[in-house]
Amino acid sequence: MRSATEPSATRDLQLGKLQAGLKEVLRTNAFWRARLHDVRGWDDFERLPLTEKSELVADQASHAPFGTNLTYPLERYVRMHQTSGSSGDRPLRWLDTAESWAWWERIWAEHVYGAAGVTAADRIFFAFSFGPFIGFWSAFGGAQRLGALCISGGAMTSEQRVRNMIDLGATVLMSTPTYALRLADVASDLAVNLPAGSVRTTIHAGEPGASIPSTRAAIEAAYSASCFDHTGMTELGPTGFSCSARDGVHLVESEFIFEVSDDGELIATNLGRWGMPLIRYRTGDRVVASRSPCSCGSPFLKLAGGIQGRVDDMLTVRGVNLFPSQVEDIVRRYPEVTEFVIASGTLPRSELKARRIVRVDL
Numbered sequence: 001m002r003s004a005t006e007p008s009a010t011r012d013l014q015l016g017k018l019q020a021g022l023k024e025v026l027r028t029n030a031f032w033r034a035r036l037h038d039v040r041g042w043d044d045f046e047r048l049p050l051t052e053k054s055e056l057v058a059d060q061a062s063h064a065p066f067g068t069n070l071t072y073p074l075e076r077y078v079r080m081h082q083t084s085g086s087s088g089d090r091p092l093r094w095l096d097t098a099e100s101w102a103w104w105e106r107i108w109a110e111h112v113y114g115a116a117g118v119t120a121a122d123r124i125f126f127a128f129s130f131g132p133f134i135g136f137w138s139a140f141g142g143a144q145r146l147g148a149l150c151i152s153g154g155a156m157t158s159e160q161r162v163r164n165m166i167d168l169g170a171t172v173l174m175s176t177p178t179y180a181l182r183l184a185d186v187a188s189d190l191a192v193n194l195p196a197g198s199v200r201t202t203i204h205a206g207e208p209g210a211s212i213p214s215t216r217a218a219i220e221a222a223y224s225a226s227c228f229d230h231t232g233m234t235e236l237g238p239t240g241f242s243c244s245a246r247d248g249v250h251l252v253e254s255e256f257i258f259e260v261s262d263d264g265e266l267i268a269t270n271l272g273r274w275g276m277p278l279i280r281y282r283t284g285d286r287v288v289a290s291r292s293p294c295s296c297g298s299p300f301l302k303l304a305g306g307i308q309g310r311v312d313d314m315l316t317v318r319g320v321n322l323f324p325s326q327v328e329d330i331v332r333r334y335p336e337v338t339e340f341v342i343a344s345g346t347l348p349r350s351e352l353k354a355r356r357i358v359r360v361d362l
Contacts, residue, residue: 007299014257015042017271024071025277031059031069036279045257050267051281056235057090066093071275081134083234094134094235095276101141103255103272104238108142111252112241115296116201116228118172120147123198125170127161127179130154134234135206136174148172158186166197173202177209177219177227184222195224205230211242211249211306229306231285236278237270240303243296249307250300258301260289265311266303284311 019039025032039045060067066074077095084091096104118124124143128136130152143150151168153161162183165173173180180202187194202225204210210219210229219227231240231249239256240249251258259267259280266285270278288304 010253010299011042013254014271015039015045018045018257018269021271021274021277025274029069029071029277031067032277032279048280051279053089053092053235053282053284056092060092061090066095069276070095071277072097077275080132081137081234082132084133092235096273097275100273100275101138104138105141105145107238107252107255107272108139109145111250112139112203112228112230112238113142113146113148115241115243115250115298116172116203116226117244118143118146118148118201118203122171122201123149123151123169124172124174125151125153125161125165125168125199127153127173127175127183138232138238139174139203139205139230158183159190162187162190162192162194165199166192169198171198171200173199173223173225175202175204176206177204177212177215178207180204180219180227181215181222184219187222194222197223199223199225201226201228203228203230205232208307208309216246231303231307233283236268236281236283237273239268242306243294243298245295248290248302248304250294250296250298250302253300258289260287263311264288264308266307285309286311 022036022039026036026038027033035051036048037044039048056067056069059069074095076097078098079096079101080093081096082091082093083089113119126136126140130137140150140152151164151170153164156164164170165183173183175183184194202210202219202223204219204227208229209215210227216227219225226246228246229240229242229249230238231251232238237256238252239258240251242249255270255272257269257271261267261282264286266283266287268278268281268283286308288308290302290304292302294302
């Protein structure tokens with residue numbers, strides 16, 4: 001395990017927050033009381049066990065519906081969200097107190113929006129369903145905290161979202177990277193000139209696309225806007241943001257402790273979500289961390305190129321290891337490609353042709 005070593009002032013801040021939060025966790029949280037011990041220094045911290053998602057899933061299955069990772073009585077919590085379950089696992093339900101939700105919103109307002117130049121003068125369009133998946137819920141709250149005009153795009157078709165963005169003069173778009181490109185495709189079909197519209201900034205999460213050069217370039221060309229990335233997890237919190245350099249993602253080290261395993265997996269501990277905390281959590285994200293100075297002036301650790309991929313997503317093709325994001329970077333260089341599928345076997349071409357999807361056989 002390699003520590004993502006921070007400046008000493010940041011390390012002192014992190015240790016102080018950790019020690020303060022752990023006092024109550026060790027006293028009342030059944031899940032962590034059985035796993036943790038007092039942390040008097042960094043040596044103690046590094047002896048704490050790593051936490052696997054499978055342990056959290058098993059705990060919630062055995063102690064439905066929320067598991068034993070609860071520091072407070074249920075009456076103290078004000079929000080419930082859950083993971084998408086896209087990896088095939090049972091979705092995790094996650095609770096927030098008013099204090100931890102304010103922590104989410106503050107990170108969005110100060111770090112994610114701040115780095116992207118979003119202010120109270122902006123009109124932010126959220127192209128998101130607003131279901132139980134946390135998605136852009138915290139981004140919406142952070143925008144309210146910032147004082148910006150928040151425009152919900154829930155329960156709309158793609159055509160309705162395009163027209164609303166134009167009609168309401170949205171200046172910022174929040175969506176997944178692929179959906180931003182889908183909206184651009186719909187706008188083209190509607191003869192709507194998106195580059196001539198008011199959107200000047202797009203911020204994306206849920207996929208690595210906004211840190212993939214060709215995908216980012218495609219989004220920027222489609223909207224004539226600057227494209228930014230954001231990283232985070234339902235169960236962990238809002239971990240990072242891309243800056244004006246847009247060549248990676250800065251990790252919010254004032255609110256998390258980050259480590260990188262020997263095989264490049266990001267390990268994280270949140271420091272502001274004590275009602276349902278995570279300690280030394282294996283994110284499953286493969287990263288390349290850098291302490292090189294950034295032109296934006298941020299002192300935070302940077303993940304070069306954002307998240308490289310999921311640890312379990314790596315493919316070996318003819319003896320070469322690669323991630324889906326690397327394939328995307330190549331495919332997105334061709335503007336005629338709107339959607340594509342990476343296939344290790346045979347897929348029917350008729351359906352793909354009907355949906356204008358390019359098939360990439362490995």
